Structures are given as C-alpha cells and as structure tokens.
Amino acid sequence: MSIQQSHTEVLIIGGGPAGISFCRKLKKLKPEKKITALRPEKRSMVYCAIPYALEGLFDHHKTLKRDELITDTGAILIQRSAKEIDLQAKRVVDEAGDVYTADVIFIATGARNMIPPIEGVDAKNIHTVKTQDDMERLLLALDNGARRAIVIGAGAIGIEQAQAYRARGLEVFLVDMASRVLPAMLDEDMAEPLHETLRTNGINLTLSSRVARIEKKEGKANRVVLSKGNHIDLDPENDFICLAVGMSPDVELFKNQGLEMNKDGIIVDSRMRTNIPGVYAAGDCCSFFSGIDKKPISGKLATNAVPMAKIAARVVAGKDDEYPGFFNGAATCVYDYRIGSTGFTKELARQRGIEPVIGWGETTALFPMMPNSGKIRVKIVADVKDLRVIGGQIVSSLPATDKTDIITLAIQRGLTLKGLSKLSYSAQPWQSFMPAQTSIVQACENALDSFMEKNKEIVYPDVLECV
Numbered sequence: 001m002s003i004q005q006s007h008t009e010v011l012i013i014g015g016g017p018a019g020i021s022f023c024r025k026l027k028k029l030k031p032e033k034k035i036t037a038l039r040p041e042k043r044s045m046v047y048c049a050i051p052y053a054l055e056g057l058f059d060h061h062k063t064l065k066r067d068e069l070i071t072d073t074g075a076i077l078i079q080r081s082a083k084e085i086d087l088q089a090k091r092v093v094d095e096a097g098d099v100y101t102a103d104v105i106f107i108a109t110g111a112r113n114m115i116p117p118i119e120g121v122d123a124k125n126i127h128t129v130k131t132q133d134d135m136e137r138l139l140l141a142l143d144n145g146a147r148r149a150i151v152i153g154a155g156a157i158g159i160e161q162a163q164a165y166r167a168r169g170l171e172v173f174l175v176d177m178a179s180r181v182l183p184a185m186l187d188e189d190m191a192e193p194l195h196e197t198l199r200t201n202g203i204n205l206t207l208s209s210r211v212a213r214i215e216k217k218e219g220k221a222n223r224v225v226l227s228k229g230n231h232i233d234l235d236p237e238n239d240f241i242c243l244a245v246g247m248s249p250d251v252e253l254f255k256n257q258g259l260e261m262n263k264d265g266i267i268v269d270s271r272m273r274t275n276i277p278g279v280y281a282a283g284d285c286c287s288f289f290s291g292i293d294k295k296p297i298s299g300k301l302a303t304n305a306v307p308m309a310k311i312a313a314r315v316v317a318g319k320d321d322e323y324p325g326f327f328n329g330a331a332t333c334v335y336d337y338r339i340g341s342t343g344f345t346k347e348l349a350r351q352r353g354i355e356p357v358i359g360w361g362e363t364t365a366l367f368p369m370m371p372n373s374g375k376i377r378v379k380i381v382a383d384v385k386d387l388r389v390i391g392g393q394i395v396s397s398l399p400a401t402d403k404t405d406i407i408t409l410a411i412q413r414g415l416t417l418k419g420l421s422k423l424s425y426s427a428q429p430w431q432s433f434m435p436a437q438t439s440i441v442q443a444c445e446n447a448l449d450s451f452m453e454k455n456k457e458i459v460y461p462d463v464l465e466c467v
C-alpha cells in the first residue's frame, strides 16, 4: 500500500472529550476550516458511565460515543494513532505510515492509568479502567465466574468500581495507602461516615496500607501482600485486580520536541498555547494552574478538559478567550451518599501554604417531616488571610453537583465567607431543607462565628464583602 501524504489546516491528535469539543467548537466558529482528527481506538467512550455499565444498569454499548460527533461537522476522522511527530515542522506520521502536515496542531492525547512499580503488577488478571478494551475485559471477568476482586486505590474511580463489582455479587476488597477514601476530594471528618457505609454494604475496606507485592501463579495474580504483612488471596483463574491509583499524562510522543512539560503534562498558557507557535493542547495531557492560588495543580477531569478545549478552539478561530484555571469541582457516589468536592480541602490548603478557616452546615436534605428526608452535610474552607472561600465538600442524600457548583462559582467570583453567607436560596418540602436555613449558608456562618470567636479584636469590614 502506498503512503499517503496530505495537508490539513488543523490536525487534532486524540478523540476524547477535549478532541471532540475542540473540533465541534472550531467547526461551529469556522465551518470552512479543514480539520483532520487522529484517534486510535474503535470508539470514544463516556468513561464516567463505565462502572454503571459493569454493574449492568444498561447495555455497555451505551458508553460508546458516536463518531458522528466529529464527522457530522465535516471534519475527517482517521482511526489511527500518531506514531512520529515533528512539532516544529507540524508533520505527523500515523501508525500506517501516512503523513500529515498541518498549519495548526491540537494535542489532546489525554492520560493513561498509572501503573505503580509493584512486584507482580504485570500479572494477566490485573486490569485498569478507561478504554473500551478495559471495559470489555472487566465485563468478561465479571461474566465468566469471578468471585472476588481487589480494587487498589479508593479515589472516585476505584470506589465506583468496587461498588459495581459488589453489585454483581463479588466479594470485594478495596485497599488504599491513605487513611481515608476519596483523599483528594474529602477531609478525614467528611470521609469517615463513608467508611461505615462501604463496610455495611459488604466492601472489605483496608486503609493506611500499601500493596507490598503481588504474587503470581502461571502469570496470574493469586495473592496481594499488604505492607502490614497481611494478604488477600485470589483464584488466579477467575478473580481479578483493578488498579485505580491515578492517571498520568499521555505525552511520550512529544518528548524531545522542545515542548515544555512537567509531571502533569504539557505546559499551556491561559489560551491553551504551548511554547511552540501553532501547537495548542488541552485536557488531561496538560499541566495547568489552580484558579485559586495560580500555582500548578493536577486537574484530570472531563469538566476541565472540555472548557479548555473550547478556549483553544476560540483562540484558533481568531477570537480571544482565556481559561481561568482549575477549580476541580468533582462528584461521585458511595451507595446512597452523593458526594461533591471543589477547590481545596483543609489538608490541601495547608499543603499549599494557606491557613484554613473551616465551617460546617448540616440539615435534613428535605423538610424534616417529609418521607426519607435524608441529610446534607457541607464543609466550607476559607483562607484565614482574607476569609475568601477556597473550597467546599458535600456529603448528601440528594445529588450534590448543584451545591458543589454554587461553591465553585463563589470561589471563582472571589466571594468571602460573608459574601457566600448572603446566598439567596429557594426552599420547597420535596427539594430542600426549610426556609429557615440552607447548609451552605449555615457552613459559612459557622466558619465566620468560629473565626470571630478567636479574633474578636479584628474587624474585617472590607475583606468580608464580596469582591
């Protein structure tokens, strides 16, 4: 087969949320642009829905995205990976040897699962969770007689996997070296009730324990040995391990190209420009800064990737726009609890040199006399320096994303505890606590009270106003 050479105005490398959003936005703004996208996998995925497909809540094919999301725009989609690249010359060779030159390159290669350097981690029955192949391997294991699964990593991905396997009737072990689940989302006090819930629902939770090694029999894991000397056995023929210990940027292809990078990925400015003219990047393959303290922070979320990609598209289309930074609003579920987190936890604030002021709010989620009125607990984190809100955590029996997003907006708009305590809210028996209170306002008032108690002599009239 002869090698094809083609020129395109814009070449997209990667077909995840960043690649798709960039393509759709750019084509909307500039329909005449010639765009080609390279993506190796058969279909793009709605990764967030994988645990619920594994659980069997719907046919797993529903997690596959339609290629038309790209091709309907008039862009060309090539199902191949970029294998060689010359970023200065804007020349890319795909896995079949075909050559593309472009005026603009948009890098959206995302992130891969981190594989920790543990002895035995190459065992055949160890799976990660991201791609269609991963999902199909996990489905095969679940459908073909797995009785026990060990999930390593109790972040949002690991915890959702553990619940899915348990729902399929497996005996599930969830292991993390941190002292709590969801350590990037919740402080200890907010995570604590979730430990009880996971255990009550039959998940064997082991915290503050590292995996020391994985033992194998004929290439398959049959024992996980933990740092405290205890171990968990597996039937190597049927059982499996899921590794969910984090993601690292997929940027190997771009090394030695003069592209500025750090451990979190390609460094871009607020317009998603790399240090090489005409080369843009967005999403999980990028390093970016926090919108709160402007220092680098990890933010490997689809809800970061999509807006970054839209900014890049606007800039490539000749319109100006800037990305304000990661705030990392995120959500997950632990059985009946709906969990939201945004900005800095108390622990993260301290790690970043900020002394936090904390407040809590707790109400029933509905009017207390309503059936199943549930509970909502909110923790608010502010900077002691100016009482500006820098974080929030929510553990609730109702969906937590709207409340999480309110706190994110407060952080983005620079509201102080006093500013957010003035939130004008709504109330109705089936949808909220009573008009007398709402948990976000209560948390802010609680934080302000405890701050004022300790700082009676300090008056902060100006910084307590919204900026």
Ligand SMILES: Cc1cc2nc3c(=O)[nH]c(=O)nc-3n(C[C@H](O)[C@H](O)[C@H](O)COP(=O)(O)OP(=O)(O)OC[C@H]3O[C@@H](n4cnc5c(N)ncnc54)[C@H](O)[C@@H]3O)c2cc1C
Residues within 6 Å of the ligand: 013, 014, 015, 016, 017, 018, 019, 038, 039, 040, 041, 044, 047, 048, 049, 050, 080, 081, 082, 083, 108, 109, 110, 111, 129, 130, 157, 250, 253, 282, 283, 284, 285, 300, 301, 302, 303, 304, 305, 331
């Ligand atoms: C199980 C799971 C659940 C998640 N749940 C949530 C959630 O609930 N909420 C949330 O906000 N985020 C969630 N995330 C994170 C979210 O999916 C990612 O942040 C998002 O997919 C990043 O988008 P992206 O386009 O930057 O990268 P990716 O989605 O990783 O896409 C990268 C694309 O680049 C392609 N690529 C890589 N190398 C090459 C190459 N050499 N040539 C061509 N193409 C290449 C890949 O094949 C892929 O198509 C979840 C992730 C996982 C794995």
